[in-house]
Amino acid sequence: LAIWAVICDQPAQQRWDALIASDVPKAYGYLSPGSRQSTSLAGYTATLKLGTWRKAAVQRVDCKEPDLCEVHLKIDYQVRGAALATPLLETWTKVGNEWWYVLK
DSSP: OHHHHHHHHHHHHHHHHHHHTTOHHHHHTTBOHHHHHHSOHHHHHHTOOTTOEEEEEEEEEEEEETTEEEEEEEEEEEETTEEEEEEEEEEEEEETTEEEEOOO
């Protein structure tokens, strides 16, 4: 399953790069079809803290099934002038030939 881990980390990084750039429509495009059905672009935008994230890096990807992976990230952000970092776990699923972020 290692190949899936390599393929899955690219869209995860690209989605975070879009969020850091405040390109919400691009980030929204990485949501799974089911996530987009249940959450509108406006609803998704309302949940975001745009402008706080500074950097995101995929640390590792664990795939227990060929079409379902957990992506472990480190997110650097800033709150009230303080630089902070936190780990983040995301679930990504493969539908067809594409990887999609599963919104919680």
